[in-house]
Amino acid sequence: MNRLATKLGKINFNNPITVASGTFGLECANFYNINKLGAIVTKTITPEEKIGNPTPRIYETECGLLNSIGLQNPGIDEFLKYHVKEYKNFSAPLLVSFSASTIDEFAEMLIKLEKIDYIKGYEVNVSCPNVENEGLAFGIDAKIVYELTKRLSKLTEKELIIKLSPNVTDIVSIAKAAEEGGASSVALINTLLGMAIDWKTGKSMIKRGVAGYSGTAVKPVALQMVYKVYQALSIPILAMGGIQNYKDCLEFIYAGASMLSIGTAQFCDPCLPIKIINDLHNHFTQNNINISDIKGKVWGID
Amino acid sequence: MKDHIGIVVNNKKINELYNVISVQIENANLGTPGQFYELKVKYSQRMRIPISIYNITDNVVEFMVKIVGDGTKELTQLKEKDTIMALGPLGNPFTPPQADQNCLILSGGVGYAPFYYFKKHYPKANITWFHGGANRNEVFEADRIFTNDGSIGIKGFVTADLHEYLQNNKVDRILTCGPRIMMKNIANIALPFVKDIECSLEEYMACGIGVCYGCAVKVKTAKGLVYKTVCKDGAIFQGSEVIWDE
Numbered sequence: 001m002n003r004l005a006t007k008l009g010k011i012n013f014n015n016p017i018t019v020a021s022g023t024f025g026l027e028c029a030n031f032y033n034i035n036k037l038g039a040i041v042t043k044t045i046t047p048e049e050k051i052g053n054p055t056p057r058i059y060e061t062e063c064g065l066l067n068s069i070g071l072q073n074p075g076i077d078e079f080l081k082y083h084v085k086e087y088k089n090f091s092a093p094l095l096v097s098f099s100a101s102t103i104d105e106f107a108e109m110l111i112k113l114e115k116i117d118y119i120k121g122y123e124v125n126v127s128c129p130n131v132e133n134e135g136l137a138f139g140i141d142a143k144i145v146y147e148l149t150k151r152l153s154k155l156t157e158k159e160l161i162i163k164l165s166p167n168v169t170d171i172v173s174i175a176k177a178a179e180e181g182g183a184s185s186v187a188l189i190n191t192l193l194g195m196a197i198d199w200k201t202g203k204s205m206i207k208r209g210v211a212g213y214s215g216t217a218v219k220p221v222a223l224q225m226v227y228k229v230y231q232a233l234s235i236p237i238l239a240m241g242g243i244q245n246y247k248d249c250l251e252f253i254y255a256g257a258s259m260l261s262i263g264t265a266q267f268c269d270p271c272l273p274i275k276i277i278n279d280l281h282n283h284f285t286q287n288n289i290n291i292s293d294i295k296g297k298v299w300g301i302d
Numbered sequence: 303m304k305d306h307i308g309i310v311v312n313n314k315k316i317n318e319l320y321n322v323i324s325v326q327i328e329n330a331n332l333g334t335p336g337q338f339y340e341l342k343v344k345y346s347q348r349m350r351i352p353i354s355i356y357n358i359t360d361n362v363v364e365f366m367v368k369i370v371g372d373g374t375k376e377l378t379q380l381k382e383k384d385t386i387m388a389l390g391p392l393g394n395p396f397t398p399p400q401a402d403q404n405c406l407i408l409s410g411g412v413g414y415a416p417f418y419y420f421k422k423h424y425p426k427a428n429i430t431w432f433h434g435g436a437n438r439n440e441v442f443e444a445d446r447i448f449t450n451d452g453s454i455g456i457k458g459f460v461t462a463d464l465h466e467y468l469q470n471n472k473v474d475r476i477l478t479c480g481p482r483i484m485m486k487n488i489a490n491i492a493l494p495f496v497k498d499i500e501c502s503l504e505e506y507m508a509c510g511i512g513v514c515y516g517c518a519v520k521v522k523t524a525k526g527l528v529y530k531t532v533c534k535d536g537a538i539f540q541g542s543e544v545i546w547d548e
Binding site (some may be wrong): 022023024025027028030031043051052054055056057058059060063065067069072216244264266267268269270271 | 304305348349387389505506509511512514516518519520527534
């Protein structure tokens with residue numbers, strides 16, 4: 001029996017650990033067998049090439065990392081021509097992250113991606129904080145998320161994950177809109193908004209000023225959002241935000257996560273996803289439980 | 303490239319700003335001049351810090367560390383037998399010097415580090431080395447030294463007499479590492495004389511392996527302006543390709 005087996009809306013996974021979009025590349029194969037991951041999530045692809053944001057783009061601040069990469073990527077045509085085939089021979093399911101500026105563009109991208117049979121699902125990025133009008137404008141408006149998801153869900157039978165922004169008043173209403181539009185699962189959270197200033201000179205540490213904030217500090221924020229969304233939705237959750245170890249994963253599973261992404265913590269330890277898989281396996285074995293035994297079963301709340 | 307578990311065998315304080323940390327690392331001799339490791343004190347929750355190879359002897363890699371913040375301070379406080387995670391060697395080395403080439407090294411502050419090993423690694427190379435720093439704590443042995451405060455050597459930046467030097471001497475290659483503004487000025491002054499200017503760049507870095515695009519540097523290519531990564535595409539870039547005013 002595989003105690004780590006889990007499922008999103010449509011795909012079964014050998015284990016619940018994957019990698020957050022933008023924090024993983026095939027270079028990670030230098031450190032571990034990528035097929036041991038529950039799934040592979042690509043860096044976000046956009047309709048056209050993006051050269052990315054001006055530098056400096058990153059800054060380590062208290063308990064976390066600010067990033068303002070700006071979705072640097074070669075664009076979907078280049079991705080389909082040269083890059084996607086590099087993922088072809090992995091047995092871990094491939095989930096492609098993509099983003100665009102209009103519903104039509106999202107739909108056109110999905111139609112192109114649908115031609116690749118070894119892409120098993122999509123993480124639709126409607127929540128990147130680091131690009132003007134790209135994606136994020138969608139992620140903060142429930143009505144648009146509903147329209148977008150409805151359009152995309154008619155175009156694919158594959159896993160359709162809507163990745164949500166935490167930078168909203170009510171993430172539950174956005175998550176519900178994704179569910180009603182036909183998403184098979186939701187992913188949360190993308191980065192929070194953050195900033196850092198050199199106190200000596202007053203200069204912003206990030207060229208664009210405001211950046212995405214990830215790492216240890218965002219975990220409690222992510223956890224309560226996963227908890228609230230789990231209470232309100234019936235589709236599964238791919239959870240992420242500040243996960244450092246298997247104990248963090250267990251917290252997210254208790255809050256309602258079916259699957260988990262490791263992001264920023266990989267920059268401290270590139271082998272971390274595999275260590276977490278092993279630790280989770282040992283924990284489940286020692287306690288004679290499966291993910292489904294504890295999923296969403298947080299208690300002690302009045 | 304591997305995430306090595308290193309053992310600190312020595313952590314020598316050179317002055318109030320600088321340490322040389324000697325770390326026993328498996329396959330230490332794989333590193334070449336210009337490459338670096340991403341270091342992390344084991345059990346620290348801090349991100350890794352990219353540090354150039356300063357020297358390699360037997361199975362020990364030496365790192366010259368300048369205290370610039372809490373992370374580098376943490377490194378200088380390591381004790382003998384402490385464990386350190388060392389991801390590397392990373393990045394590309396400086397191009398090996400050819401026998402008939404006159405190489406001019408221009409370093410600033412902790413930018414001294416990679417050239418110590420470069421000079422040792424290529425003992426037959428024709429090398430002239432200018433080094434500059436803010437004050438006497440920032441200068442180390444070189445053919446000509448400069449300090450901003452004039453406390454030792456020539457008063458001024460390392461570029462103070464560069465134009466004149468290039469007019470009067472045959473230089474085939476320049477290799478440089480230091481503050482960005484220093485390398486920008488070197489490129490501006492020297493490009494009319496020397497085409498081949500290898501600059502070792504630094505940026506805030508996260509993954510170290512080319513996946514996150516955090517440590518980006520804007521460069522000219524045949525395709526136009528693009529961002530390359532210091533960690534994987536660099537850290538060595540040609541002075542003529544870097545967009546210095548980014």
